[in-house]
Amino acid sequence: MAHETVFSKIIRREIPADIVYEDEQTLAFRDVSPQAPTHILVIPKEPLVSVADAEEKHAALLGHLMIVAGQIAHSEAILEDGFRLVVNAGRDGGQTVPHLHVHILGGRPLSWPPG
Ligand code: DGP
Numbered sequence: 652m653a654h655e656t657v658f659s660k661i662i663r664r665e666i667p668a669d670i671v672y673e674d675e676q677t678l679a680f681r682d683v684s685p686q687a688p689t690h691i692l693v694i695p696k697e698p699l700v701s702v703a704d705a706e707e708k709h710a711a712l713l714g715h716l717m718i719v720a721g722q723i724a725h726s727e728a729i730l731e732d733g734f735r736l737v738v739n740a741g742r743d744g745g746q747t748v749p750h751l752h753v754h755i756l757g758g759r760p761l762s763w764p765p766g
Contacts, residue, residue, distance in 0.1 A: 654698075654700075654749065656698075656748050656749055656750045657748060658692075658694050658748055658750040658752065659698060659750065661678065661680060662678055662694075662696055668680035668681070668683075669681040671691055671723060671726075671727075672693075672719060672722075672723055672726075674719070675696075676695060676696060676697070676712060676715055677693055677694065677695055677696065677715065677716060677719050678693075678694055678696060679691055679692065679693040679694070679719065679720075679723055679755075680692060682754070686756060687756040687757060687758050687759050687761065688757070688758025688759055689727045689729050689734070689755065689756065689757040689758040690754065690755070690756055691723055691727070691754075691755040692752045692753065692754060692755075693716050693719050693720050693723065693752065693753040693755065694750060694751065694752045694753075695712055695716060695751055697709075697712065698750055699750070699751040700749045700750065700751065701740045701741065701746060701749065701751055702738050702740050702751060703740050703741065704751075705751070716753050717736070717753070720736050720753050720755050723755055724755060724757060727755075727757065727758075729755075729757030729758055732757065732758075733757065734755060734756060734757030734758075735754075735755075735756045735757065735761050736753050736754065736755060736756075737753070737754040737756060737765075738751070738752070738753055738754070739754070
């Protein structure tokens with residue numbers, strides 16, 4: 652179970668966010684500190700801390716996050732040129748908000764490997 656985070660507040664509309672998609676299980680909004688022309692976060696409404704906390708019972712939810720991310724990439728018109736999905740986990744992974752989130756990054760060429 653996750654603790655209270657800034658993302659919980661965004662889900663409850665206690666702080667503003669530029670929301671681009673919502674359904675029963677997920678919310679997607681633009682990153683406050685965009686690292687690419689398109690930078691959107693897709694989060695589960697269920698407060699999972701990280702992908703490392705996911706269990707078999709979360710399989711459908713994790714799959715749904717990926718499907719939603721692809722649909723958003725389509726609606727943001729970054730499908731053709733390509734995009735990247737990133738899930739940071741833990742300290743070395745660079746996770747700063749302890750609520751699972753999928754970054755959608757696109758709109759420019761992305762280098763590899765990441766820093
Ligand atoms: P990560 O480093 O993977 O934990 O990414 C967390 C992202 O969350 C980071 O890119 C910035 C974004 N973020 C943090 N606080 C807020 C906020 O209040 N609003 C929005 N829209 N994004 C936020």
